[in-house]
Amino acid sequence: MTAGPFLMADNVDAALAALAAGAKPVAGGTDLVVGARQGKDPLPPSLVAIDRIAELATITSTEETVAIGAAVTHARLMTDNLIVGDYTALADAAALVGSPATRNVGTLGGNVMNGSPAMDTGAPLVVFGALVELKSQAGARLVPPANLWVGPGTTSASNDELCTACVLPRRPPRSGSAYIRLEYRRAMEIAVVGAAASVELNEAGELQHVAVALTAVAPTIMAVENLDTVLDQPMSDEVLDAVASLASSQAKPISDLRAGAEYRAHAVGVMARRAVDAAARRAGGEHIPVPVNRAEGVGRTERS
Numbered sequence: 601m602t603a604g605p606f607l608m609a610d611n612v613d614a615a616l617a618a619l620a621a622g623a624k625p626v627a628g629g630t631d632l633v634v635g636a637r638q639g640k641d642p643l644p645p646s647l648v649a650i651d652r653i654a655e656l657a658t659i660t661s662t663e664e665t666v667a668i669g670a671a672v673t674h675a676r677l678m679t680d681n682l683i684v685g686d687y688t689a690l691a692d693a694a695a696l697v698g699s700p701a702t703r704n705v706g707t708l709g710g711n712v713m714n715g716s717p718a719m720d721t722g723a724p725l726v727v728f729g730a731l732v733e734l735k736s737q738a739g740a741r742l743v744p745p746a747n748l749w750v751g752p753g754t755t756s757a758s759n760d761e762l763c764t765a766c767v768l769p770r771r772p773p774r775s776g777s778a779y780i781r782l783e784y785r786r787a788m789e790i791a792v793v794g795a796a797a798s799v800e801l802n803e804a805g806e807l808q809h810v811a812v813a814l815t816a817v818a819p820t821i822m823a824v825e826n827l828d829t830v831l832d833q834p835m836s837d838e839v840l841d842a843v844a845s846l847a848s849s850q851a852k853p854i855s856d857l858r859a860g861a862e863y864r865a866h867a868v869g870v871m872a873r874r875a876v877d878a879a880a881r882r883a884g885g886e887h888i889p890v891p892v893n894r895a896e897g898v899g900r901t902e903r904s
């Protein structure tokens with residue numbers, strides 16, 4: 601069977617059959633269609649729309665996991681009670697994506713499968729230990745993001761695989777998270793650099809677990825290593841300095857017209873510091889509204 605030029609699938613099996621026949625999925629179209637219009641890549645000859653597949657637009661929980669369907673939009677992620685309450689960094693990130701129009705149709709699956717090193721939902725997914733669910737007619741598999749994103753705009757998924765969900769482990773007590781990005785103006789701008797943090801405190805209020813991942817400072821979203829050196833102590837300026845230094849020294853940024861490599865490496869340390877600080881404050885019960893960027897005034901300009 602060959603795929604027609606445009607099919608609207610109303611269930612996953614129909615979408616998988618279209619992919620097997622050579623079609624490419626389109627969800628919100630905010631990368632695929634906008635990119636084609638801007639002359640980045642022509643539209644593929646055959647497309648299957650997946651945005652009307654109800655089972656991909658659900659957020660479902662079990663005792664161990666929360667599965668966010670690939671077609672869940674950024675607008676929903678930034679307002680859903682479970683996401684805002686337990687996976688706040690993801691809500692922070694979704695709230696920064698583009699404009700209201702972009703967020704109303706742009707999806708988590710599209711963000712993840714587009715594979716940009718500047719994707720905003722990527723670093724939160726990494727710090728939560730999320731797995732990406734991929735399905736084809738041959739079966740399903742769960743892939744850690746680090747194995748999925750292999751280079752800028754490139755994933756290890758085969759052409760016949762559909763991202764159906766991101767599966768996140770349930771959050772422990774006394775945990776908090778945050779995502780913050782550097783941007784030069786308030787809206788419609790992708791991250792110059794960004795950082796997500798997840799923090800768990802023990803009963804004494806000391807750091808029990810800290811995870812940090814960075815946006816736009818490497819060919820893919822990257823996790824910061826050796827954070828165990830800051831554990832088993834209360835939050836302090838020294839802890840935040842150590843986080844900033846680990847993030848800046850491990851970043852491998854490029855220079856482009858938006859920022860030089862040296863500036864990006866420094867700035868991502870500042871973002872990591874702020875993300876860990878906000879995550880720890882949330883873990884301690886402080887209410888910091890989504891997104892942290894706005895709450896902390898990052899990206900605010902005179903006119904915004």
Ligand SMILES: Cc1cc2nc3c(=O)[nH]c(=O)nc-3n(C[C@H](O)[C@H](O)[C@H](O)COP(=O)(O)OP(=O)(O)OC[C@H]3O[C@@H](n4cnc5c(N)ncnc54)[C@H](O)[C@@H]3O)c2cc1C
Nearest residue numbers: 627628629630631632697698706707709710711719720763
């Ligand atoms: C004005 C504007 C501002 C933006 N700002 C931001 C920003 O601030 N931060 C940010 O991260 N992004 C931003 N983006 C990029 C884009 O909006 C996001 O990446 C969005 O999440 C893409 O989702 P989508 O559903 O529109 O993807 P689509 O365009 O439909 O698809 C993107 C890619 O993923 C593939 N795909 C989609 N869904 C699946 C699936 N379920 N399984 C397998 N492959 C799939 C498609 O084939 C395509 O290759 C912006 C875009 C625009 C136009």
